[in-house]
Amino acid sequence: MMKSELHQGLIYAGDSPLASTITVEQTGPMQLTVRAGSFTTTGQARLRPYVPADHDPIIVQGKAEKLADGTRVRLWIQKANGTPLESAKTYALAANQIITVTSDPLAAVTYTIDLITDDLVAAVLVKRKLVEVEKYGPPPAGWHKIHELLFEFILPPGTTDLAGLTMYVLTVKPGFPPGTGPADWQTQTG
Amino acid sequence: MIALTSGDITGVDELAFSDAAADPTADARFRRSGDELTWRTQDARTNTVTRNFALLSDTTGVPAASIGIGMLFQAESGDENPSDFGALDFAASDVGAGTEDTFLSLLLRIAGRALDEKYRFSSTAGDGFAALFTHAVTADRTYTLPDETGTVLTDTGHNVAANVHGLPASVNVLGNRSASGEFIQRGTFDPAAAGTTDNPVYISNTTVTFPVAFNSTPFVMSGGGTGDNDALGGTQVITTTTFRMIIYTLTSGSNPTDFRWVALGT
Numbered sequence: 001m002m003k004s005e006l007h008q009g010l011i012y013a014g015d016s017p018l019a020s021t022i023t024v025e026q027t028g029p030m031q032l033t034v035r036a037g038s039f040t041t042t043g044q045a046r047l048r049p050y051v052p053a054d055h056d057p058i059i060v061q062g063k064a065e066k067l068a069d070g071t072r073v074r075l076w077i078q079k080a081n082g083t084p085l086e087s088a089k090t091y092a093l094a095a096n097q098i099i100t101v102t103s104d105p106l107a108a109v110t111y112t113i114d115l116i117t118d119d120l121v122a123a124v125l126v127k128r129k130l131v132e133v134e135k136y137g138p139p140p141a142g143w144h145k146i147h148e149l150l151f152e153f154i155l156p157p158g159t160t161d162l163a164g165l166t167m168y169v170l171t172v173k174p175g176f177p178p179g180t181g182p183a184d185w186q187t188q189t190g
Numbered sequence: 191m192i193a194l195t196s197g198d199i200t201g202v203d204e205l206a207f208s209d210a211a212a213d214p215t216a217d218a219r220f221r222r223s224g225d226e227l228t229w230r231t232q233d234a235r236t237n238t239v240t241r242n243f244a245l246l247s248d249t250t251g252v253p254a255a256s257i258g259i260g261m262l263f264q265a266e267s268g269d270e271n272p273s274d275f276g277a278l279d280f281a282a283s284d285v286g287a288g289t290e291d292t293f294l295s296l297l298l299r300i301a302g303r304a305l306d307e308k309y310r311f312s313s314t315a316g317d318g319f320a321a322l323f324t325h326a327v328t329a330d331r332t333y334t335l336p337d338e339t340g341t342v343l344t345d346t347g348h349n350v351a352a353n354v355h356g357l358p359a360s361v362n363v364l365g366n367r368s369a370s371g372e373f374i375q376r377g378t379f380d381p382a383a384a385g386t387t388d389n390p391v392y393i394s395n396t397t398v399t400f401p402v403a404f405n406s407t408p409f410v411m412s413g414g415g416t417g418d419n420d421a422l423g424g425t426q427v428i429t430t431t432t433f434r435m436i437i438y439t440l441t442s443g444s445n446p447t448d449f450r451w452v453a454l455g456t
Binding site: 006007008009010011012013014015016018041042043044045046047074077147148151152170172176177 | 397
């Protein structure tokens, strides 16, 4: 069963540029499909009140951008040389990726699915290891992780159908989660 | 010129002034100059204010709150001549002996309706008008209005998240119940290297997704759990969207629950 809950896969973009249309679905007893889509990272930024005289010049330089509310600006954190440390980037997964999951007859294994990139294209990296025996290998040389798409889940020995397992997948929603207004202050939720 | 050296002029219906085309020539004279009637007085003051015209309207009744005196300003409108344009009223909110309080009302018209009080400048708090300028200060104060367009917050308007310290909506300000003047500090450090002969520990790790994405990598502090599970928590692989909670326990197979965390970021 694919799930996405607060703290486990579900995230709201808040004021960040975070966005994702990439989804993971179970398409067979032991088959997962990562649907093509796009993923936009947050980058590394500070939010500040928009001061036109201060910010308009650096917006032109690509070092900042105005938020949709028009009152704040997103300043990309800069490296020592004055260039953005990491501005938001959008990666496109061009085609669906079908993944066959295999259990081990004797030992539990774990799976994780990451979105990775070589800074040219995006791809899917499936990571599998025997629990307490192996470690995940690194991404291929020249590639790096963008984000988890399917968070680690344990596959018991001899599993032949994923349907009974809970698998948490990434879901990005715009804005902020509900329940942060005064009405919620009256209720202890955690 | 008619010279009246003393006494009163009574029983006069109207006084008509010709246009003398000049201001009064001497003290205590009243003269028309074009469309102006000028009442001239002269004294020797240098830095004080003189009130050289007074309107007095006393009463044969018993004065009570709201008694006052005013001045009506009239001109001509499309269908009225004369047409009331405005009035200034000075009225009393307290007529008690030795406790008199007064206020100034500016009366204006809206949509052809009768003059109505729109602004009140009072010496004490009043009630129920479009705008009330008052004070209850015990010393001279200076209030400087901002040189920009905006809305002045009131005691009801400031209790809005979006107005608190410029924070965006849905951000709630965290208070401190324990003490005033405290502040948060934060930092990073490199822990000492782990020993090589210590007891083995068992490690659980879970990737936690923040409910809301940060704009830059936050600081994350892990708390303990609520159960008696002799476990310690730690965090690693912190990003703007997730972090990995590492649980260290000396008990093989234990299942710690309710581990808590705090993240500080923008």
